[in-house]
Amino acid sequence: MTTLVNTRPPDRGWRLFLRTIVARAYPRVVGQQREKAWIFFETFLPFLATVGYIYVYRAMQAPEDYIGFVVMGGAMTAFWLNVMWSMASQLYWEKESGNLALYVMAPNSLMAILLGMALGGMFATTLRAVIITVLGSLLFGIQFQVSSYLQLLVVFVLTMTALYGLGMLLASLFLLWGREAWQISVALQEPIYFLSGFYFPIRSFGFAIAMSASIVPLTLGMDAMRQLVFATGPALGFLPVQVEVAVLLVLAVGFVAAARFWLSYMERRAIEEGTLTDRRR
């Protein structure tokens, strides 16, 4: 076992933080490609829903850009599904499998584990979102008219940060509250689909409802992206893009900070109460 001798001392501090993020992202990126059921679940289902809405809109002879809205909504659904099914409940499952205790026991920070989960999920899901967008655009002849690629990028990155920040926050809360929280969020899934405007502009809801729906980062993110990508987008937008960017920034910072707070609170409490592991172990 002479090879055990260190060639180099182990990393600490921010290097360890980065290593942890990459290592925890790895099973997300690789695993998602290996699990055929997930590919079906996260690509095919949103795509089907998208196609369904498109035919309804065509039948109603809705404005042609609505079709584009729907394709974009379908692509963004992939991210939402990923956050709900593979992010929010993840720490809960990590606890069941015994990984959580090992993560806490290791010299890394739990925040790095959560960030790794988020980045890995985001990366793998981006592939699906691209597939949905490209397929949808080709099949239904969507016309894009991007007014600013830079703004589009900023909006996308902010939306993702806020969305996965929300996922990280939910992950820590679920760990604390267990199955009950999970059931509530499953029940909320459909209303959130509806209110976030995956398949139509939220402007149609009126100000109060649209504003409340904006707590879910995808709502404003999608609205802003539609404004930047489609010719009639700005006319159908809810708030000016600049305002939406500002709100998204607040959401992103807020969710990530809240996740960090709850995570360390949860860790401290679980160590006091002995709830880091499943009772059977």
Add this chain to the structure above:
Amino acid sequence: MSDPQAIRVENLGRVYKIRAVKKGEARERVALTDVNLDVPRGELFGLLGPNGAGKTTLIKILTTLLAPTTGRALVAGYDVARQAPEVRPRINMVSGGESSGYGLLTVRENLWMFGQFYGLDTQTTHARIDALLEIVGLADRAHTKTSDLSTGLRQKMNIVRGFLTDPEVVFLDEPTLGLDVGASRDIRRFVRQWMAERAGRTVLLTTHYMAEADELCDRVAIINAGRVLACDTPANLKRRLQREALFKLETSPLVNGALTTFQTLPGVRKVLHAPHDGFSALDLSLEADSALSGVIGALTAHNASIISLQKREPTLEDVFVDVVGMSMTEAEKHGD
């Protein structure tokens, strides 16, 4: 700087709060009471105790996963409650039957991932994975998906995970739980070899297999109902019983009444009775060989015939009965 004691445990206690099922029922469960232990560096230390004795609770406290209620514990010279960031890079833990890692990853990928969490560079990680997989006999499975491994192979991977980071102190919580004879032997051999090659490294292992503790450990603490009742080398623990004469006796089937008679005979310290199909097995603990004649006389009086009689050396099992007052199996029924 470096504490000669790998583990110091001082007056440690842990109480769990539990939800009362019925009103008026106890809302607390005492898992550990006033535990004191010192484990010097380089020792393979065993915690032997029945289900519910508090072994896992003690390991969780020592691995910074659970806060003590009273007292304190130091690992590698650092307080587990107050200096967890110092303790964590120096330790690792493997539990029996754990399902850590991700089933979709291969053995190598899982191990690499856990190595990264400890800041190991990729080159070192892979070199160590190769070396360790070779020793546990898993080298040909490096590219197998973890979900496809059998229980024994999975546990071998877990063992490699625990030693991959070259920890100063390793905690093994019933590492051979539920494994077949071969896999258990491989794991014990691995632990022994690692201890031999890595001077100054410490292993604390819990088990409720007596033979495992006896065979593997430099010193053993017997723990029951949250208390450490004895702590010494297996040889010394057994030597304390050498004053007694131990016999294994098989007779024609005995009625329970006969047993009570034996227990009151002069010179008889303890009789354990196990009825079998067609015969009775007795485990006698006598003050001296001379007390045997009384037992044989009583057997004849009960019309029982002797099938076999054998004198035997004390085992840790006997030590357990001696300090706890009942056998491991009885203690487990008592426990929860």
